[in-house]
Amino acid sequence: MATITAAAPRATAPGVLERPVVRKLLLLALVAAILVPLANARWASGTWPSALTVDFSEQLTKASVWIIDNRDSHPLFVYFFGHLSNAVVICVRAVYLVLLAAGWAGVTAAASLIAWRVAGWRLAAGTGAAFLACGFLGMWIPTMQTLALMVVAVLASVVVGMLLGLAAGLSDRMDRALRPVLDTMQVLPAYAYLLPVVLVFGMGVPAAVLATVVYAAPPMARLTALGLRGADKEVLEAVESLGTTARQRLLTARIPLARKELLLGLNQTIMMALSMAVIASVIGAGGLGDRVYQALASVDVGAALAAGIPIVLLAVVLDRVTCAAGESLGDEPQPNGRARWLYALIAAVAIAVAGRLLGRLDWPDAWALNVAEPVNRAVDWMTDHLYSGVPVIGGTADWAAHFTTGILNPLRDGLQWLPWWSVLLIVATLAWLIGTWRTALTAVLAMAAIGVLGVWGPSLDTLSQVLAAVAVTLVLGFATGIAAARSDRFERLLRPVLDVFQTMPQFVYLIPVVALFGVGRAPAVAAAVVYALPAVVRITTQGLRQVDPAALESARSLGATTAQQLRQVQLPLARPALLLAVNQGVVLVLAVVIIGGLVGGGALGYEVVAGLAQGDLATGLVAGAAIVCLGLMLDRVTQPTERRAKKGA
Amino acid sequence: MRLRTRSFRASRTTAVVAGAVSTALLTLTGCGAADMTKQASPFANAQGAKTVTLSVQSWVGAQANVAVAQYLLEKKLDYRVDTVQIDEVPAWDALSQGRVDALLEDWGHPEEEQRYVKDKKTIVPGGDLGVTGHIGWFVPTYFAKQHPDVTDWKNLNKYADRMRTAESGGKGQLMDGSPSYVTNDKALVKNLDLDYQVVFAGSEAAQITQIKQFAKEKKPFLTYWYSPQWLFKKVPMTEVKLPAYKEGCDADPEKVACAYPHTPLQKYLNSDFSKNGGEAAALLKKFKWTTEDQNEVSLMIADQKMSPEEAAKKWVDSHESTWKAWLS
Numbered sequence A: 001m002a003t004i005t006a007a008a009p010r011a012t013a014p015g016v017l018e019r020p021v022v023r024k025l026l027l028l029a030l031v032a033a034i035l036v037p038l039a040n041a042r043w044a045s046g047t048w049p050s051a052l053t054v055d056f057s058e059q060l061t062k063a064s065v066w067i068i069d070n071r072d073s074h075p076l077f078v079y080f081f082g083h084l085s086n087a088v089v090i091c092v093r094a095v096y097l098v099l100l101a102a103g104w105a106g107v108t109a110a111a112s113l114i115a116w117r118v119a120g121w122r123l124a125a126g127t128g129a130a131f132l133a134c135g136f137l138g139m140w141i142p143t144m145q146t147l148a149l150m151v152v153a154v155l156a157s158v159v160v161g162m163l164l165g166l167a168a169g170l171s172d173r174m175d176r177a178l179r180p181v182l183d184t185m186q187v188l189p190a191y192a193y194l195l196p197v198v199l200v201f202g203m204g205v206p207a208a209v210l211a212t213v214v215y216a217a218p219p220m221a222r223l224t225a226l227g228l229r230g231a232d233k234e235v236l237e238a239v240e241s242l243g244t245t246a247r248q249r250l251l252t253a254r255i256p257l258a259r260k261e262l263l264l265g266l267n268q269t270i271m272m273a274l275s276m277a278v279i280a281s282v283i284g285a286g287g288l289g290d291r292v293y294q295a296l297a298s299v300d301v302g303a304a305l306a307a308g309i310p311i312v313l314l315a316v317v318l319d320r321v322t323c324a325a326g327e328s329l330g331d332e333p334q335p336n337g338r339a340r341w342l343y344a345l346i347a348a349v350a351i352a353v354a355g356r357l358l359g360r361l362d363w364p365d366a367w368a369l370n371v372a373e374p375v376n377r378a379v380d381w382m383t384d385h386l387y388s389g390v391p392v393i394g395g396t397a398d399w400a401a402h403f404t405t406g407i408l409n410p411l412r413d414g415l416q417w418l419p420w421w422s423v424l425l426i427v428a429t430l431a432w433l434i435g436t437w438r439t440a441l442t443a444v445l446a447m448a449a450i451g452v453l454g455v456w457g458p459s460l461d462t463l464s465q466v467l468a469a470v471a472v473t474l475v476l477g478f479a480t481g482i483a484a485a486r487s488d489r490f491e492r493l494l495r496p497v498l499d500v501f502q503t504m505p506q507f508v509y510l511i512p513v514v515a516l517f518g519v520g521r522a523p524a525v526a527a528a529v530v531y532a533l534p535a536v537v538r539i540t541t542q543g544l545r546q547v548d549p550a551a552l553e554s555a556r557s558l559g560a561t562t563a564q565q566l567r568q569v570q571l572p573l574a575r576p577a578l579l580l581a582v583n584q585g586v587v588l589v590l591a592v593v594i595i596g597g598l599v600g601g602g603a604l605g606y607e608v609v610a611g612l613a614q615g616d617l618a619t620g621l622v623a624g625a626a627i628v629c630l631g632l633m634l635d636r637v638t639q640p641t642e643r644r645a646k647k648g649a
Numbered sequence B: 001m002r003l004r005t006r007s008f009r010a011s012r013t014t015a016v017v018a019g020a021v022s023t024a025l026l027t028l029t030g031c032g033a034a035d036m037t038k039q040a041s042p043f044a045n046a047q048g049a050k051t052v053t054l055s056v057q058s059w060v061g062a063q064a065n066v067a068v069a070q071y072l073l074e075k076k077l078d079y080r081v082d083t084v085q086i087d088e089v090p091a092w093d094a095l096s097q098g099r100v101d102a103l104l105e106d107w108g109h110p111e112e113e114q115r116y117v118k119d120k121k122t123i124v125p126g127g128d129l130g131v132t133g134h135i136g137w138f139v140p141t142y143f144a145k146q147h148p149d150v151t152d153w154k155n156l157n158k159y160a161d162r163m164r165t166a167e168s169g170g171k172g173q174l175m176d177g178s179p180s181y182v183t184n185d186k187a188l189v190k191n192l193d194l195d196y197q198v199v200f201a202g203s204e205a206a207q208i209t210q211i212k213q214f215a216k217e218k219k220p221f222l223t224y225w226y227s228p229q230w231l232f233k234k235v236p237m238t239e240v241k242l243p244a245y246k247e248g249c250d251a252d253p254e255k256v257a258c259a260y261p262h263t264p265l266q267k268y269l270n271s272d273f274s275k276n277g278g279e280a281a282a283l284l285k286k287f288k289w290t291t292e293d294q295n296e297v298s299l300m301i302a303d304q305k306m307s308p309e310e311a312a313k314k315w316v317d318s319h320e321s322t323w324k325a326w327l328s
Helices: A002-006 A014-042 A057-070 A075-119 A121-136 A140-170 A172-187 A190-201 A205-229 A233-241 A246-257 A259-283 A287-297 A301-330 A337-357 A372-386 A396-417 A420-434 A437-452 A456-486 A488-503 A506-517 A521-545 A549-557 A562-573 A575-591 A593-597 A603-614 A617-637 B002-029 B060-075 B088-097 B110-120 B141-146 B153-163 B185-191 B204-216 B271-276 B278-286 B291-302 B308-318 B320-327
Strands: B051-056 B080-085 B102-106 B123-140 B172-176 B196-200 B222-227 B237-240 B262-270
Touching: A014 A420, A057 A190, A057 A617, A075 A121, A075 A140, A075 A190, A075 A205, A075 A301, A075 A337, A121 A140, A121 A301, A140 A172, A140 A205, A140 A259, A140 A287, A140 A301, A172 A205, A190 A205, A190 A259, A190 A603, A190 A617, A205 A246, A205 A259, A233 A246, A246 A259, A259 A287, A259 A301, A259 A488, A287 A301, A287 A506, A287 B060, A287 B080, A287 B204, A301 A372, A301 A488, A301 A506, A372 A506, A396 A456, A396 A506, A396 A521, A420 A437, A420 A617, A437 A456, A437 A617, A456 A488, A456 A521, A456 A575, A456 A593, A456 A603, A456 A617, A488 A521, A506 A521, A506 A593, A506 B204, A521 A575, A521 A593, A549 A562, A562 A575, A575 A593, A575 A617, A593 A603, A603 A617, A603 B088, B051 B060, B051 B088, B060 B080, B060 B102, B060 B278, B060 B291, B060 B308, B060 B320, B088 B102, B088 B110, B088 B123, B088 B262, B102 B123, B102 B278, B110 B123, B123 B141, B123 B271, B123 B278, B123 B291, B141 B237, B153 B172, B153 B196, B153 B222, B172 B185, B172 B204, B185 B196, B222 B237, B262 B271, B262 B278, B271 B278, B278 B320, B291 B308, B308 B320
Parallel strands: B051 B080, B051 B102, B172 B196, B172 B222
Antiparallel strands: B102 B262, B123 B222, B123 B237, B123 B262
16 A cells, blocks of 8 residues: 555645645545435445445346247357357367478478568577477477467457457547447456356357457557557658558558567567466366366466466567567568568478378477476475474465465454445545546445445455555565666576566466465465566666666766665656556465465355356456456556556556 | 537437447348347358257266267267357357257256256157266265264264364365255254265365365365265265155255255257257267266376367277267
8 A cells, every 4th residue: 555655746846735635634524524424324334335335146147048949049159159169169170280280390490481581590599499399398289279269269369459459540430439338348358258258158268368369459459559549751752642542541551550560569578478378278178278277277387387487488489579570570571581481481391291201290299398207206205394493484375364464464454444434535536636537436336346246355365465466566566676777797697587478378377376375365466476576677677777877977977876876866866667566466366365265265256257166247347346346446546647558568 | 509409419319329330230121020049159050060969967978978979979970069168057048049959968947948958848758868867975985994884964963073174164074066956954954953064165166275275184074065076086975864865855945854856867958959859969868877887087187187089089989888878
């Protein structure tokens, strides 16, 4: 909470902003003075009054039963969703068959050669090594399944995203209408809409692909719109003066000018789709995510890691290659570039055919590395020696217990003890002090919606876990970020570690956190911290490094110590970046709440998981909606006044 | 003015593209009705191989069934087997749509049985698995030996403070597992007037990890658990007697005050697969083994960390008489 109040504008410019702040507070106090006694007299209870809740469970259950009963016969399904579903299956199958037909040698060669043409030989070597590593880990087939799924999901997301982006980029009205839609698509935790998607499409690949599109299309849409809007006015006028039609202008000038943004959008879409590949495994998408999930069942961290590494490798390779493609866009086209593409194509086909003729289509079983065993030994050692009874500092289980009783319990009990109207008031105050009355209104309405949905208690429990996790993340993230900003070497060492943490599927570290911290809310917080930390570290480091060197130089010349420079120059100047780090920390921690439900975090996360596991639309959807509302509220409360141009970038 | 025409054209372009996409979609899939009940996984039957898709539930016993079935199907009958991990209730749904072909271990879902087996007829029973399942409350045997009276629910309150954890808020902790498992524990605690708090571990993996940690320190604990289960071999546990189960005593989920029943576990097959699945369907229908068999394989997978395939091979090599009967 401390970080949030510190964000009030008063700290920077007391003289100017003092009055609006006081005015806002006075107005709020007035509103409160009128409304609170009324509310209290009518519904005198600490928690959200039951008179103000609406129970949707009956309707939702009815809806889900209706879908199941009519899914095989109703025209809506038979003539629309059914075809959609079949089309997805056919596309994924086609890609999968091509990948299988190319064999491991052909796929590896093709990937490396594409990387070579797009990004140079170094990345080509890296790409080849990454694909071979997937084979050595014994994950070739699951990797191909995931790849097939990804290709289709990314293509679909790009098409949908570009269509939305075109609409938003060309028409202001569409832009205004689409913005809240895209916001919701991104704030919604993926888990929350898995269930409805599954109900309509059934378990498996079609549902997984469609859920991925919902999640991965927004960055493409945003960046397409941004690119179209940012096109150079003079160029456009020049093109227009040639007497072109609007369509010609779009195709020959605006879209080519927006290439950089389009590629960045593609990059973001790929990353988000890949992170979804694992979550989609809980609805039967198969592939690598499923292997991670299955390993979890037999409490086998090593096997989970063996399936997690290919995901990390795919993510890193795809990220680097698309980034490199974006950077080389402005360069002069190389001489005989087309011919080289042709050579690359011929080489890839030749290798694939050679692999076929040699009968080496499947990855040879003998070529396998066993990483599972050493990893499991390491995890066992860790839990044997760190869990409890470590001299002086105590074991991790003791820390977890202290953390639960000392921080999580008081925080939860405190929040749940607060009268409901005072929670709304606090939210309103914070959001208004940081943003405008619109942000305050959104935040209050979101919080009120939670009460209306009838999950006030569990939501505050989740909120307490999120706040605790964000606090820990920020302390660790700022400290690491400051260290990384001061030492280039440390930053270089840190980068691959952050890459791994950011792309490693969260399922992989569920067992280690339970083994270290026991079942409960403490491991849930730990998992959230691991997930949110890299982003906070990165933003902090970048923010500190971008501080004007002149300001730092002048402070140094005045004889300021390193600590003084940091406190009085760097941190204040990097304030926007730090605020962004807070905001991203909150959003990312909230994204892991559901994973927390799998290790005893309880509250909303558990209910969403339970809803999916039991096929209970009412429980799952209501809890999912509450998470969305919490996310909306927290985002608004931590949103610095000016909105960022793009999210998720 | 210009802006308006432009946006109009843009939206027309959008409409044209959207129309083209949907037309392409229709031509791709054929214009008739789409059958939502026959949708195999896109990874099935790749490269012309005969494939079977099996659903795996999150507990190791279910993994053991699938591992052995998979091994026999692949090595003896030349099928390719895909496995997908799904929770129980969604697995029924997937089975009815043909996304998976068989479910080898079901713990009793009367509502789904009524809907899919009796009404829609998209799923057919595949017979007994041969294993009887039982859910109950368990304490570690080392604790039960020191305090024999803990094995009766009437004495549980006496030990509540010994079972306390940071999560249980001043009461004793009764640990429950995955949300997909059948449980009446919240109602039981309330109706039997016990001084316990049900703490949901959220997944079986988390629950096992925690039980192992407790056992390592010889701490007392009370947990929801079930047999057959390989963990008993690693952490011996003793069941706590609850009021005896009588037919129908668990009819009202709010008023349950009795133990869990003993359930002969069932197999279910997609009805299409059952008819046209050939040797694979025949094998899966005949698949029947004992609790000991299942535990043997489970222990190899979960404790000795063998791959399911290795574990299945080991079992198959030493139990020829059992599985020979399934192939005939």
